[in-house]
Amino acid sequence: MTVTKDGGPVDLLYLKSFLEVARCQSFTKAAENLGYVQSSVTAQIQKLENEYGVMLFERYGRSMRLTSAGEQLRDTFEQIVNMYEDSKRLISRQVKGHLEIGTIESLMAFFLPPLFHRFLQSFPQINLQVNPLIHANIFQLVKTGELDLGIILDRPVEDEDIEAIPIRREPLVLVAEPGHRLCLADRVGFAELDGQSLIVTEQGCTYRAAFQRLLGEHGVTYHIHHEFGSLEAIKQCVAYGLGIALVPRIAVARELEDKRLVALPFTHSDITFYTQIVHHRKKWLNQAVRHMIKLLTDAGTGGEQAYNEKSRSTKS
Amino acid sequence: MTVTKDGGPVDLLYLKSFLEVARCQSFTKAAENLGYVQSSVTAQIQKLENEYGVMLFERYGRSMRLTSAGEQLRDTFEQIVNMYEDSKRLISRQVKGHLEIGTIESLMAFFLPPLFHRFLQSFPQINLQVNPLIHANIFQLVKTGELDLGIILDRPVEDEDIEAIPIRREPLVLVAEPGHRLCLADRVGFAELDGQSLIVTEQGCTYRAAFQRLLGEHGVTYHIHHEFGSLEAIKQCVAYGLGIALVPRIAVARELEDKRLVALPFTHSDITFYTQIVHHRKKWLNQAVRHMIKLLTDAGTGGEQAYNEKSRSTKS
DNA sequence: GCGTTTCCATCATTTATTTCGATTACAGTC
DNA sequence: GACTGTAATCGAAATAAATGATGGAAACGC
Numbered sequence: 001m002t003v004t005k006d007g008g009p010v011d012l013l014y015l016k017s018f019l020e021v022a023r024c025q026s027f028t029k030a031a032e033n034l035g036y037v038q039s040s041v042t043a044q045i046q047k048l049e050n051e052y053g054v055m056l057f058e059r060y061g062r063s064m065r066l067t068s069a070g071e072q073l074r075d076t077f078e079q080i081v082n083m084y085e086d087s088k089r090l091i092s093r094q095v096k097g098h099l100e101i102g103t104i105e106s107l108m109a110f111f112l113p114p115l116f117h118r119f120l121q122s123f124p125q126i127n128l129q130v131n132p133l134i135h136a137n138i139f140q141l142v143k144t145g146e147l148d149l150g151i152i153l154d155r156p157v158e159d160e161d162i163e164a165i166p167i168r169r170e171p172l173v174l175v176a177e178p179g180h181r182l183c184l185a186d187r188v189g190f191a192e193l194d195g196q197s198l199i200v201t202e203q204g205c206t207y208r209a210a211f212q213r214l215l216g217e218h219g220v221t222y223h224i225h226h227e228f229g230s231l232e233a234i235k236q237c238v239a240y241g242l243g244i245a246l247v248p249r250i251a252v253a254r255e256l257e258d259k260r261l262v263a264l265p266f267t268h269s270d271i272t273f274y275t276q277i278v279h280h281r282k283k284w285l286n287q288a289v290r291h292m293i294k295l296l297t298d299a300g301t302g303g304e305q306a307y308n309e310k311s312r313s314t315k316s
Numbered sequence: 317m318t319v320t321k322d323g324g325p326v327d328l329l330y331l332k333s334f335l336e337v338a339r340c341q342s343f344t345k346a347a348e349n350l351g352y353v354q355s356s357v358t359a360q361i362q363k364l365e366n367e368y369g370v371m372l373f374e375r376y377g378r379s380m381r382l383t384s385a386g387e388q389l390r391d392t393f394e395q396i397v398n399m400y401e402d403s404k405r406l407i408s409r410q411v412k413g414h415l416e417i418g419t420i421e422s423l424m425a426f427f428l429p430p431l432f433h434r435f436l437q438s439f440p441q442i443n444l445q446v447n448p449l450i451h452a453n454i455f456q457l458v459k460t461g462e463l464d465l466g467i468i469l470d471r472p473v474e475d476e477d478i479e480a481i482p483i484r485r486e487p488l489v490l491v492a493e494p495g496h497r498l499c500l501a502d503r504v505g506f507a508e509l510d511g512q513s514l515i516v517t518e519q520g521c522t523y524r525a526a527f528q529r530l531l532g533e534h535g536v537t538y539h540i541h542h543e544f545g546s547l548e549a550i551k552q553c554v555a556y557g558l559g560i561a562l563v564p565r566i567a568v569a570r571e572l573e574d575k576r577l578v579a580l581p582f583t584h585s586d587i588t589f590y591t592q593i594v595h596h597r598k599k600w601l602n603q604a605v606r607h608m609i610k611l612l613t614d615a616g617t618g619g620e621q622a623y624n625e626k627s628r629s630t631k632s
Numbered sequence: 633g634c635g636t637t638t639c640c641a642t643c644a645t646t647t648a649t650t651t652c653g654a655t656t657a658c659a660g661t662c
Numbered sequence: 663g664a665c666t667g668t669a670a671t672c673g674a675a676a677t678a679a680a681t682g683a684t685g686g687a688a689a690c691g692c
Contacts, residue, residue: 011328013326028640038641052603062638080400086392284366287366378667
């Protein structure tokens with residue numbers, strides 16, 4: 001028996017686009033909401049219209065409304081899309097597998113845990129392995145494919161093999177103990193840092209390196225008092241007045257609130273770091289990985305928009 | 317509000333492919349039934365599998381079976397596909413519009429009527445206009461876009477602007493009245509035709525032209541006794557013994573059965589004609605037109621396979 | 633009335649995906 | 663152990679999609 005395919009290709013996403021256009025009464029708004037440009041949505045609707053051989057929307061000058069055919073299809077499409085998405089949820093809850101992520105301590109301790117928690121609600125059966133690593137290793141392991149995903153803190157990354165998705169801008173702050181003399185200054189520049197004791201993260205940390213480079217360029221003499229792999233240790237040492245440290249704000253948010261540490265009004269224009277997801281361009285992203293990326297990007301865009309990019313939700 | 321699209325593109329046709337594979341328990345058979353090559357179906361299923369993050373089929377050496385996830389999805393997919401196709405039927409029944417076809421008398425009289433009837437059951441509101449034309453005009457009008465579709469009888473067509481879809485091989489037969497002396501021969505070659513009276517179709521008919529050319533090449537002298545635009549007239553004249561005629565078998569199927577005419581055992585290897593749909597390559601084919609093409613090709617492949625091509629059901 | 637804005641359609645270009653065909657890999661059969 | 667039928671893989675060609683830019687038509691402001 002022959003099963004004929006009487007019709008051209010119709011993507012399930014077109015149905016979603018259709019529904020969104022119907023809801024917004026606007027191609028442009030729908031496109032924005034869906035993360036397309038307007039002409040793409042137009043094209044998708046046209047595909048649907050041609051597939052059905054009918055106009056789906058009556059276009060008046062400014063406003064628009066569904067044609068009767070469009071009206072009839074709306075419910076059907078809604079049902080189809082719902083069934084499809086329900087089925088995805090149903091299956092994803094049962095998905096087993098590995099997802100191996102590498103990230104730096106700063107993020108692992110403060111930004112990621114709630115997201116991982118949410119992820120595991122959708123994919124409870126996934127064996128999620130999160131490795132605390134230093135920057136260079138993350139990059140390397142993603143490149144060789146040993147990690148599915150890396151989450152790093154760095155300046156914008158350009159690499160042949162690696163796709164980097166900026167999640168959010170990560171402000172770095174210079175912290176000191178509340179009694180530190182620099183706390184009294186209403187502005188801390190490089191001059192004021194001269195001769196200070198620094199407490200820094202381990203070698204290979206991108207923001208440490210950038211900071212030291214800057215200090216060097218400005219001729220600041222400084223003294224590295226301690227070098228730790230542990231953020232907790234750094235914070236403790238700063239709190240005990242052993243020196244000052246440059247850390248991601250998110251890592252000291254609580255301490256700043258508690259007034260156990262103070263952010264110095266340090267003005268440096270050049271260091272902007274971004275939390276970024278990195279993955280190998282050629283490696284296939286399955287549903288679970290894509291879901292993780294989506295969680296991360298959504299969590300990020302709650303804050304500042306990641307560099308200037310219109311961060312498309314998921315796009316391998 | 318932002319509607320996130322969490323998932324890659326999934327074509328509705330993939331779901332059909334999935335169902336067919338599940339039904340056939342075989343990628344290869346499913347591919348044949350669907351009009352794909354095997355590797356395409358494999359790729360489609362892999363896409364689905366990646367989208368859901370699960371294997372859908374357990375592949376054993378020879379046999380295969382659905383995984384539990386596949387089993388769960390089967391019903392959902394079936395429902396989705398049914399809803400989708402029902403919606404297409406629902407809408408197509410309401411589609412209004414024109415569909416203008418040009419064809420030659422031989423086909424219009426014997427092959428097409430039942431197909432047009434079926435077409436109008438699906439698209440009762442379409443204004444279907446069928447114009448009886450001669451070959452050259454059909455070609456010309458399709459080329460200029462004045463006809464949506466042409467249905468012709470010709471040898472394989474190659475043209476820059478025109479896409480020709482072979483429907484079926486159309487045998488031509490040389491008919492005579494039952495009492496004709498050539499009926500007694502067990503083989504009629506060009507030699508036997510020498511001096512015969514021919515009754516032919518109008519100028520511009522492709523098979524008439526081909527036949528005359530052949531006769532000329534073989535040095536056959538003949539006498540054109542009548543030249544008609546009407547097949548009915550030709551058949552009548554042949555029946556009354558005014559001469560013999562070369563016509564498409566389908567045009568005289570009934571008369572041959574009734575023994576009112578006789579097919580001479582004429583052996584000519586060179587003339588193979590095909591019933592073909594022609595349409596302009598660049599012209600958009602809406603649902604109604606595609607449906608018509610599908611009806612025609614399906615009707616055709618009931619007979620002999622059209623030239624050597626694996627005639628894909630619809631492919632603009 | 634006339635420019636301006638807003639919104640959709642269209643176009644060309646780039647980019648990605650799909651399809652095919654050929655080949656490889658593998659298991660069951662003879 | 664060669665053979666057959668079946669699925670996966672790979673490269674190339676065909677096809678489709680997304681984008682950014684352009685054009686046109688209706689509503690809006692003045």
